[in-house]
Amino acid sequence: MDTLLALLKGFTVAAEPSKLLFCLVGVFLGTAVGVLPGIGPALTVALLLPVTFKLDPAGSLIMFAGIYYGGMYGGSTTAILLNAPGESASLATALEGSKMAKAGRGGPALATSAIGSFVAGLIATIGLAFLAPWLVEVAVKFGPWDYFALMIVAFVTVSATFGDSPLRGLTSLFLGITLGLIGIDKLTGQARLTFGVPELLNGVEVTTLAVGLFAVGEAFYVASKRFREPEEIIPIKGSLWMSKEDWKRSWAPWLRGTAFGFPIGALPAGGAEVPTFLSYSTEKKLCKYPEEFGKGAIEGVAGPEAANNASAAGTLVPLLTLGLPTSATAAIMLAGFQQYGLNPGPLLFAEKPDLVWGLIASLFIANVMLVILNLPLIGLWVKLLAVPQPWLYAGILVFATMGTLAVNGSPVELAMLFAFGYLGYLMRRYDYPVAPMVVGLILGPMAEQQLRRALQISLGDPMILLENPISATLLGIAFIALVAPFVMQGLNKFKASED
């Protein structure tokens, strides 16, 4: 009952005309930027963060919610019409979606992804609203050791478990943590790794790293191989609307996708790739027309899209209740919170209930706006896809540098943007995942702080981490998740040599 009351109060905050306008602008901008090829939700949020600078916290966070959901929606449009998924979470959508578009069924593919996202977003946001207060109550009892252990779990799962190579994932993570060391140590005032450069005393901005890695890195990468991959927009032919048959084949995948996406997103396990691919393979097995898979089966779009959106809402659960970002997008959103001096976590629910519940309520509103706005506006989004590539990337770089300059207009910051961009290019070239680095940068200093707090309480005895049941269990999980891929690799090699 409390939850319903709180949510109702949230709606009164979010339904103010000015807040509705912020939400609408956020949805619109998020979709417009997210639709551009090569730009995923993480980059969308990072690029648009400076736009929300001068707004009040509530308005800006509500706009953020719109940008986040809009970016997700825009990303799937690109995946379907261009077969160019902006991030790994829409890879599964692109598989069947682009085939449908080629077969002249782009309209229904976009429709099932939009409506599926809506259904999934709705259910998952309800899940968020009911799970969050419960988790907050648990989290209040957490000691610093528990938080530290939780962050270790997030580190391991984000970098090691789900990438192609745990070694490259961990390398990316550690580089992020190393960057997190730069600046003044908050507890003692000691300057670390600043090499006498005053601009480094405040540390590395998460947005600078994210925009450098994602935007500048992507521009370098695409430019470096521009002669190899001519991209082609697949025109939408025929009706935009889904037939009765399409509806019949879509609703169950939507629900199953949501069932995969939300719990996996809510675990500190990060990444929407796992639920989307789980959903894809499940639909392939359950489908009555398995022969259509690979040629454009609507189930293969409906399921993964729902899973993708549900897991996006799921990642908000640890972000809002524990302050724990488990994806690159969540890491950037956390940076957005911090920009207003807000620290997500149990305290935020107690101190600023209006703000938190207003944000959750505006997620519902953003969801409704998206489904109403986007189907009629699809023609406009398709036009955006047709921007010539040179202008597109030139524009992206202008916006990327604009964002950096708006936050901190020093040449040192720009030089870092350049360096991170080139690093992002090299990482893409040699298949290092970039998301763990962003997560490492923001989570590293937080983990350090919790560890030091824990050891201060225990007067320096590290056993406190293993004496508490919650932290001990979490560290055990982290250890298993870290070792498992290596063991599996060994087993596979063993099997291969047996054959």
Place this chain on the structure above:
Amino acid sequence: MSQEPLAHRPDKPALLVGVLLLAVAAVVGHDASTQTITSNYGLGPTAMPYVVCAGLVVLGLAHLFVAFREGLPKPEGADRSALLWIAAGLVGLIASIGLGGGFVLATTLIFACTARGFGRRAFVVDAIIGFVLGLIIFVVFAKVLTLILPAGPLEQLFL
């Protein structure tokens, strides 16, 4: 069997990454060892850098090991002139901001150079587009968001 790849020469990128990681580890470790402020109880500010340093050493050694096995994924060739154009644009941008040339000039440079890097052959047209784009952004930021982007001589006219 797994000994077979040893016959190949070591993978150069993996070797390089390994060496670089060890170098970063050395920098982090050295920086921690020269810090002056220590904590009286609990962990001081040097503990975490040493942990990170150790982690980087392990990862660096793992890369050296991998270099003699499968190595890193082999990338396709890259278009160097494209990379250079974009890098030139970024350097021009940094110079323009650093030397007081202002935001609009910086935008003009980055837009025109990036478009050139992506294969456009109309540098002047692109420069004009970048100029107009930069001017619009500057004015919108200054008037609507009350946020002043770096201003050079040209931007002063609009303030």
